[in-house]
Amino acid sequence: MIKKSTLILLMLFTVNSFSQTATADSPIATSIKNTPSVVVERGPYLQTGTPTSVIVKWRTDTATESVVNYGKELGSLTKNETSKVLTTEHEVALSGLTPNTKYYFNIGNATEVLSESVSGDMYVITAPTPGTDQFVRAWIIGDPGTANAFQRQVRDAYYNYVDTTATNTGKTDMMLFLGDNAYSTGTDEEYQSAFFDIYYEMFKKSVAWSCLGNHDAYSADSATQSGPYYDIFTFPKEAEAGGTPSGTEAYFSFDYANIHVISLDSHHTSRAIGDPMYNWALSDIQNTTQDWIVVLFHHPAYSKGSHDSDIEDRLIEMRENFMPMLEANGVDLVLNGHSHSYERSYFINGHQGLANTFSLEEITNGGNTVGATGKGDGKEDGDGVYQKDSAQPEGAVYITTGSAGHISGGDLNHQAMYISLNKLGSCVMEIEDDGNGGQNMVIKFIRETGEIEDYFTINKTGVTITDDANEPKAEVGAESKKVLYVAGHDLLTITMDRNERLKKVKIYNNIGKLVKKSRKKTIDVSKMPKGMYAIEITTKNGTYIESVTIE
Amino acid sequence: MFYKKGNMQNGIKKALFIVMFSLLSAQVFGHGDLTKRINEKTREISESPKDFRLYYERGLLYQQHIEYTKAQEDYLKSRSLGNTDKALQYRIAEVNYLAGDYNAALKSITSYLEVDGSSDVKAKKLEAQILFELGAYKKSLYAYRYVIDNMRDLRPEDILEYCDIILAENDKNQVAALDAIESGLKLLGPNTLSLQLRKLDLLKNSGQIEKALDQYNYFLLEYDRREFWYYKKAMYLAEINRPKEAIISLKLATGTIDRLDMKFKNMNAILKLKEQIKSLEAQL
Incomplete structure (x- = not known):
């Protein structure tokens, strides 16, 4: 009975598929078969989204051509991009797109459509032009790759959140993975089960970005830019999405709306001051004119979870070498994983020492918190939001959020943290107008139960105001x-x-x-x-x- | 609300499963620290002391933990127990290199490369690095050239390392180093920052003043925010005793800062830059 109904559904889907593509001005429009002869094993998923381009990747079971049909209307995918090279690893770049615009797409080969969504759930919304201040939502996922029920619960909690939230329902502009995306060693098989099989619904409509985790690094080799991590992801090496050309996918940056995102490799690449990654990050952050700066890397600058930032070399080096430079140049939010917990700091600046040297005093009094509300909870309905403005551009929140697949405890008592939780979950970052010419960056920690266990806001004034004093x-x-x-x-x-x-x-x-x-x-x-x-x-x-x- | 017996049992089973899974996953994924994993591996070794795989795995953990002597001991033990895997030979070479025993490292990597590994780019890179440390710069260059020519995805770090070897072999050979940078820029992208920075250093170090100034101008024209580049150029102009041009560059730096959006003007990096500009101006 079940099999029969499945067959009927499949037939309906197939007919619908080709009725849609029949209107398209593409090679596949005239080719109709009952079932695809080539199976899509992975994807499609979206990479390196820019205001005018995006890369679509997928894997098939047999080598075939690569075709992406796309268009602004679901029933009229009138454009296509084709590669005649026979391959199982498909990578097609769509270019010449309009910024901030929704394009539906399907994927196929020279003769047929292999994957599509008749309900319109396969699309890309191109990035807004850099500098645009508008609502942006990013889903932040740290250390998810267990392929277990916990990972699915965390995922489903976010899906439910985004599907039921009152504003911008269903909108996820980007996924930010904080590394360790597939345990235990980041192999291709593990990526399939812990990454693609888990997030496939989101991958076909939201661009995924990542930084390298230590477990990804067991199979990936940054020195040769090879291995599953580097094969799976296609990141901008030449500043294709904004920022400064790094020449490597190990570390890179991109712009989205008025946000500048910097992804660093805290595992393989040298973290020394004056070495290439440091020099690149320095030039990159000193060249951005974006309103918000978000930095992600795997090893947390501050953590007393399953990793201890007081004693582990990578964590110490990131804190001591990179943090002063990033803070001096206006970083707003630092996202890390590695420890399988949720640890969220106060609004801080200038703390590069051990956990027990952190001071809740304001920075003007020799402490490490910024502003009148810096040592509070950052909540609008609590101690007040964290505040940044042109007179006080310092202050950042550090979040170690590595519990999207499992939890591992730890002392969870780092003094820089407002809250430390040994609980499953992921984070969502939402940037929205504050109604006064500024913007709010709102971060929420969404438990696997759906409960929002922590949240805070960084308010930044003057985002939309051009300074006439210049x-x-x-x-x-x-x-x-x-x-x-x-x-x-x-x-x-x-x-x-x-x-x-x-x-x-x-x-x-x-x-x-x-x-x-x-x-x-x-x-x-x-x-x-x-x-x-x-x-x-x-x-x-x-x-x-x-x-x-x-x- | 009530539960049927079956449902209740299912509920208990589910709860037990979650608890068990939590415990198991804490172990499997709880890579909290390498010490724990080393201890776990040691326990496994105590149960299977003849298993060469376990010694190899613990050796890798020791290596990550920067305990190179212990790593080497485990690798050698693994080999003595019959591990003939090529990967082991590579690791022995690598850990010798990391421990600073370059002669032993060379011996290991040479035998690795002789046994069907001559085309292994990663091993050739290690060989070049070992030869560099031994002062065998020509041989190191030869090995690294192979890496440059054959690595599928080069990084800027590779090109920079190759340059270091060129200059170690002959510190006057700026031309060859610059050639390497130019070829790197072709391979990795014309604006790759770390390569453009090295190009600047090479031009300055080789006394090619006008080309070095052109390189500063490249950064000025390529970047959206120029205040830091103006200051760096001014510093160089002051260094080569061209004060008027240095002042012009400093004025442009100040003008750029004045025109910055307010959100940047009070950043620590900008406040520090203003102090540096002021200080350099006072010296000119």
């Missing part, structure tokens, strides 16, 4: 106040008091190259490219150099 100075030679200039659209006008006499003016471009010389007080700059210049004004009494912006 006008160029209209003054040169500040110590004498004798020479002034005004840079307009077409003319640069220099005025000076009676005792001064202009001798010459030189203008240097943004790399310090001389581009214009003049002896006049009014200089035509209408044909010069917009941007910043240095202006050197020589008078009978001296030489003044200052920067000027030609609008």
Whole structure:
């Protein structure tokens, strides 16, 4: 009976599949078979999503061509991307997409559709243009890969949350995996059972990102960029999704809306100051103009769970080497796994010592918490949200959330932590407008039961406000106040008091190259490219150099 | 609410299963620390003292725990018990290398490579690293060249290591090192940061001033936020005694900071940079 009904469902599905693709302007539209001759064993799943592109990956049981049909309407997948190379490991890049736009897709080969969703659950929503402030939701999953009932319970609790939440129901913009995605050794088989078989529903509609965990590293080799972890994931090496090109998938960054996300390899790659990963992270974070900075790596800077950040080398090195640099450049949220628990810090800054040296005092009083609410719970309905603004850009919350598949206890008494729980769960990060020109980053820890056991908010003001105070100075030679200039659209006008006499003016471009010389007080700059210049004004009494912006 | 007997039994079974599973998974996945795993492996060895696999596995754990002597002892014990696996030979070489016994490491990796491993890129890399430590730079270069040519996915770290060997072999050979960087940029992407940074260092160290300045300009043009690069360029200009250009670069740095969005202006990194700019200006 069951088999019969399954067969009927399958037939209906097949007919529906091809009725949908029949409208598509694609090679597979004219080919109709009752059952696919090639089986999709893995995926599809989405990688390296950008405002205009995404990579679709899947695996088939036999080598075949790769076809992705896609379009903005479910019943009209009029575009396709094809690779004629016969392979079982399919990787197709869709490009030329419109930012912040939903594209439905299906996958197939030259003759048939192999996987699709007639209900419209297979899609990609392209990333918003960098800098866009809008609602964003990320699902944060640490150390999930047990393939057991606990992992499924944690997953289902999130699915239920996102499907029933009042705002932006069903929306998961990205999945952030914190490593150890497949126990015990990160083999391909383990990835199949603990990763793809578990999250397949989400993988076909949300881009998955990750950092390397130590268990992934048992099979993966960062030195050769080989092994299941590196084969499964396709991460941006050349800043395809924003950020700075790292040249490696071991560490990389990407932009999503107004968030900059940095993923570091705390396991294989050298964590030393001055080594390539450090230099890259420094340049990357000092080059972002995004409103929010989120950093993920596997080994927690602070933990007293199943790992102890006071005694384990990787944890200590990440804390001592990377944290000062990341904090000095405005990191907001640090996400780690490794310890199989949930440990969430206060709003802190500048704590690189042992757990027992942490001070709840405000940083202005020599402690490690930031702002009036920094040593509180961070809850709007509690001690008050954590606050960041232009006058106080410091402060970050560190979360060790490695209990998406199992729990392993530990002392769970790190002093930097507001709360430490030996409980299963995953986190959700939601960034939303605060109604006052700023944004809230709300983090919730969702237990496997569905209960939200912890939550907090970081509020950041001025996210949408352009600072009008950033006008160029209209003054040169500040110590004498004798020479002034005004840079307009077409003319640069220099005025000076009676005792001064202009001798010459030189203008240097943004790399310090001389581009214009003049002896006049009014200089035509209408044909010069917009941007910043240095202006050197020589008078009978001296030489003044200052920067000027030609609008 | 009431339970039927069967349901209750099922409930108890389920609860027991969850408790048992929790305990089991705590053991299987609770890699809380390597010491625990080593202890567990030691217990297994006490039960099966002739099992060479267990010694090999414990050796790996010791190696991760940076207890190289113990790791080596376990590897040798594993071999004496009949482990002829190639992987063991590689690990013996690796742990010797990590322990600083480069001659022993070379002997092990050579025999590994002789036994059907000559095309093993990872082993060739280890061989090159060992040869480098032994000061056999030409041989090291030769081995590393193989790695560069054959590794499926190179990392920037590989190119940088290759450069180090080139310069160790002949510290005047900046041209070859620069060539290696350029080829790395072609392989990994033209803007790979760590390679572009090394290129800058090589140009500076070899006294190619104008090219070094061009390299600073590359960073200035490539990056959205330029304040740090302007300062770095100014430092170099000051170093090579070109104060006016240094001042121009510092003014551009200051101008860039002035025009930064407010959210960046009070960050510690920017406050520190402003101090550095001020200090350098005072020196010029």
